[in-house]
Amino acid sequence: MCVRSGPGAIPGRFPLGRGRARLGVRSFSVEAARLPRYLGSCHCGKVRFAVDAEIDHVRVCDCSICRRRGALIHRVEEGQFELLSPLDELATYRFNTRQATDYFCTHCGILPFRRPRTAPHLWAVNVRCLEGVDLDAIPVEHVSGSRLP
Ligand SMILES: [Zn+2]
Structure with a gap:
């Protein structure tokens, strides 16, 4: 989990990151600085977070938990995700292979994000929890989590 106290703690938004970019090494944090920021x-309201991302699609999964939950998911890299509230406001849930981690608010029960099983290094953000997103305008990508072994 990446917990930051403010923008000063974000690596790569300072000369080191720009230097890497000039050398042609891909730097997600430099790219993230140009992306729109959504608050979630x-x-x-106990759990607050921000993502720097172009929300150009959402994923709808048919696995046993996603079809019950109905979340619209968009995956982001670690450097595009910032947790703005204390980690202890979150509970976790694991099931089946226990590779995915679902994070819930301990007070209201909403799942704002999760670590997906097929890409546990990414954050799968529940786009329904983001401010200022037109949910009806975003293309939907259907994924078949139910077919994972
Ligand atoms: Zn809550």
């Missing part, structure tokens, strides 16, 4: 929260 659970229902009660």
Whole structure:
């Protein structure tokens, strides 16, 4: 989990990151600085976070938990995700292979994000929890989590 106190703690937004970019080494944090920032929260507001991302699609999965939950997911890299509230406001849930981690607000029960099983280094953000996103305008990508072994 990446917990930051403010923008000063973000690596790569300072000369080191720019230097790497000039050398042609891909730097997600430099790219993230140019991306739109969306603020997210659970229902009660105890869990707050931000993502720097172009929300150009959402994923709808048919696995046993996603079809019950109905979340619209967009995956982002570690450097595009910032947790703005204390980690202890979150509970976790693991099932089956226990590779995915679902994070819930302990107060209101909303899942604002998760670590997906097929890419546990990414954050799978529940786009329904983000402010200022037109949910009806985003292309939907259907994924078949139910077919994972
Ligand atoms: Zn909450």
